[in-house]
């Protein structure tokens with residue numbers, strides 16, 4: 440039987456992704472082993488049915504009736520988990536310029552290189568030009584571009600805190616007073632952004648770090664929290680971490696390679712305030728050339744992740760991709776695994792962000808949940824590197840990446 444999807448696919452050979460996005464269909468994954476959540480036992484030889492963007496059935500082969508006109512993807516020998524979140528990305532590369540009008544194929548292709556082939560179905564963009572990213576998000580939602588669900592955070596910098604690694608010619612939103620910070624936060628959220636990111640510490644190269652005054656940070660946090668929106672921070676140094684704590688920021692967007700460890704007092708405050716951490720460990724292997732220095736940075740940040748996790752804190756997977764061009768997630772999951780179990784790394788990609796960002800229908804492979812799934816070539820609980828070996832990525836029931 441040649442179903443509708445197949446006929447569409449035959450017409451557009453070479454751009455299968457374009458066809459799946461526009462055509463509502465029932466997709467079935469058959470024969471794989473499923474982890475419904477990071478703490479669940481494997482369900483071998485499973486069937487997952489996805490209808491209208493939702494998981495309509497999960498069960499053992501033979502126990503689930505397959506709808507007659509469905510696209511079946513054979514997953515024999517593979518492992519299926521919930522779609523991944525990358526809670527720290529940037530849509531700032533040249534390819535996203537004019538994303539509202541750019542050809543969809545080029546956008547889909549770069550999205551694949553950067554995100555979808557690594558299993559990402561939801562991402563937090565922690566700073567980009569919304570004139571590019573808001574239209575990009577609309578085109579993904581409309582099915583024109585195959586990509587992840589995008590959430591955006593608008594940035595606020597301290598006065599005189601234009602980081603050395605950002606182009607000097609771009610105008611950054613700086614706040615000199617609490618009133619200015621509150622206005623930036625209100626304006627970003629009114630524009631359609633989903634959260635705020637503060638530079639509580641801005642890196643100035645060989646000049647001292649410029650930190651944001653805690654009262655200025657708190658003014659932006661208050662605006663975001665009044666609207667139920669999360670606040671991220673780039674801490675950079677110890678004072679930047681202290682400002683996160685003092686102003687009740689929700690998420691540390693990085694560990695802090697300049698510090699060996701978090702203090703007991705900081706850990707107690709993280710716990711009391713429910714602060715989450717995005718480690719971005721692999722990022723710190725790319726910032727200096729001296730391997731001895733890199734080893735020290737990695738040791739310090741892995742240690743912070745271990746302390747933070749043992750303290751009961753929520754860890755969120757994130758890579759800063761878009762700023763870094765290291766798209767492959769293998770190194771990040773392997774570095775995280777020095778401090779966390781395989782199940783904890785999987786949780787940082789799935790259930791942790793879903794719970795932290797209150798996405799009640801994401802993060803698990805269960806009936807009634809969003810049909811955001813990743814098919815992996817191997818079992819990630821026997822080798823954490825398998826989290827980077829993606830065969831198929833599905834968002835809202837549509838295949839957004841298929842390994843050739």
Ligand SMILES: [Zn+2]
Nearest residue numbers: 529565759762
């Ligand atoms: Zn970043």
